[in-house]
Amino acid sequence: MILVVGGAGYIGSHLVKDLIKKEQVIVLDNLSSGHQQAINDNAIFVHGDLKNEFEYDFLFDKYPIKAVFHFAACSLVGESVINPQKYYENNVGSTLKLLNLMIKHKIKNIIFSSTAATYGIPNCKLIDEAVPTIPVNPYGRSKLMIEQILADYAKSYDINYSILRYFNAAGADVSGEIGESHNPETHLIPIVLQHLYGIREKVNIFGTDYDTPDGTCIRDYIHVTDLVNAHITALEALLKGEIKNQIYNLGNGKGYSVKEVIQTCEMITDIKCKIKIGERRIGDPPVLVASSKKIEEELGWKAERNLEQIIKTAWRWQQNQRY
Ligand SMILES: NC(=O)c1ccc[n+]([C@@H]2O[C@H](COP(=O)([O-])OP(=O)(O)OC[C@H]3O[C@@H](n4cnc5c(N)ncnc54)[C@H](O)[C@@H]3O)[C@@H](O)[C@H]2O)c1
Numbered sequence: 153m154i155l156v157v158g159g160a161g162y163i164g165s166h167l168v169k170d171l172i173k174k175e176q177v178i179v180l181d182n183l184s185s186g187h188q189q190a191i192n193d194n195a196i197f198v199h200g201d202l203k204n205e206f207e208y209d210f211l212f213d214k215y216p217i218k219a220v221f222h223f224a225a226c227s228l229v230g231e232s233v234i235n236p237q238k239y240y241e242n243n244v245g246s247t248l249k250l251l252n253l254m255i256k257h258k259i260k261n262i263i264f265s266s267t268a269a270t271y272g273i274p275n276c277k278l279i280d281e282a283v284p285t286i287p288v289n290p291y292g293r294s295k296l297m298i299e300q301i302l303a304d305y306a307k308s309y310d311i312n313y314s315i316l317r318y319f320n321a322a323g324a325d326v327s328g329e330i331g332e333s334h335n336p337e338t339h340l341i342p343i344v345l346q347h348l349y350g351i352r353e354k355v356n357i358f359g360t361d362y363d364t365p366d367g368t369c370i371r372d373y374i375h376v377t378d379l380v381n382a383h384i385t386a387l388e389a390l391l392k393g394e395i396k397n398q399i400y401n402l403g404n405g406k407g408y409s410v411k412e413v414i415q416t417c418e419m420i421t422d423i424k425c426k427i428k429i430g431e432r433r434i435g436d437p438p439v440l441v442a443s444s445k446k447i448e449e450e451l452g453w454k455a456e457r458n459l460e461q462i463i464k465t466a467w468r469w470q471q472n473q474r475y
């Protein structure tokens with residue numbers, strides 16, 4: 153039995169859809185940004201909040217839980233600057249509650265969703281796990297704090313963690329049944345596709361004066377299905393005891409500029425985008441591209457889907473969106 157906290161959200165719901173083929177799954181989610189319709193029908197759903205232990209303490213007695221995936225978080229960078237309290241309380245505070253219960257019930261395996269935002273604005277072409285973590289906003293700091301707490305707990309208690317630092321998650325399940333649905337949506341690909349679908353007036357490009365070939369920011373977009381595969385790989389390795397307390401970057405190792413993403417969306421949909429060039433968005437690093445060599449070498453995982461496949465599946469979801 154596996155507990156997926158935040159399993160009604162974008163990435164968590166994709167993991168659940170796949171994991172359910174191999175394991176029994178319980179989803180704990182407060183539906184603050186997730187969707188009940190996104191949860192696979194075969195999973196057990198518990199509507200509860202991580203910060204209220206009494207809403208899920210019983211799960212550890214009732215079910216033989218082998219491992220916990222922890223996706224639950226607030227994750228809007230801009231909001232984290234305006235309201236850091238929400239981020240430290242929901243991301244750090246609630247995670248402490250979860251870890252307390254894991255220790256109490258002797259559940260040792262946890263796979264934690266971290267982020268490229270822990271690196272801040274690194275000055276290197278490819279970011280590997282040895283690059284210093286100097287986050288530049290409360291969101292990134294809240295995730296780094298949890299990473300540090302996990303490292304300390306693992307030294308003193310029987311905790312074995314995998315920290316997965318995602319770069320830019322994008323795309324949708326190939327079935328078209330589940331996909332990304334955030335409100336507000338802040339991510340580039342769904343924003344462009346919403347515009348091309350006719351439900352958003354235009355696309356704002358946040359800055360064209362970066363020191364990059366076309367002046368727009370470069371990111372490493374990774375298909376949500378590749379992310380899911382990495383999670384399953386990490387789970388299997390944790391359960392077999394093959395890895396202990398590791399951090400892995402998850403990306404494609406290839407960067408695309410904002411303009412390149414927009415052009416690829418135009419090419420796939422065969423619709424022209426209405427663009428407005430705007431100011432830089434505060435805190436945006438010019439280039440973030442992952443080296444995922446460590447997980448490739450240690451666990452044999454590698455991203456398999458490219459930007460076109462990401463946008464094609466996201467477009468199918470946009471046209472068929474159910475929640
Ligand atoms: N989407 C990305 O590009 C990206 C990149 C790097 C890291 N991440 C991290 O991956 C994780 C998942 O991201 P996502 O895009 O799927 O986000 P999401 O908002 O779609 O999913 C998060 C889920 O957690 C739930 N949740 C939040 N707080 C909760 C609480 N206190 N108790 C119970 N449930 C709670 C939400 O209702 C939601 O279903 C997050 O931790 C995020 O920080 C995402």
Ligand SMILES: O=c1ccn([C@@H]2O[C@H](COP(=O)(O)OP(=O)(O)O[C@H]3O[C@H](CO)[C@H](O)[C@H](O)[C@H]3O)[C@@H](O)[C@H]2O)c(=O)[nH]1
Nearest residue numbers: 227267268269320338339340343356357358369410433436
């Ligand atoms: O309407 C938009 C939206 C985005 N962008 C640009 O597109 C790029 C990608 O932006 P996203 O908001 O899609 O993604 P981020 O790179 O800002 O954020 C992602 O990476 C972060 C790490 O830096 C966090 O992990 C975060 O959770 C994750 O979504 C950025 O240069 C951004 O400025 C635009 O130009 N216009």
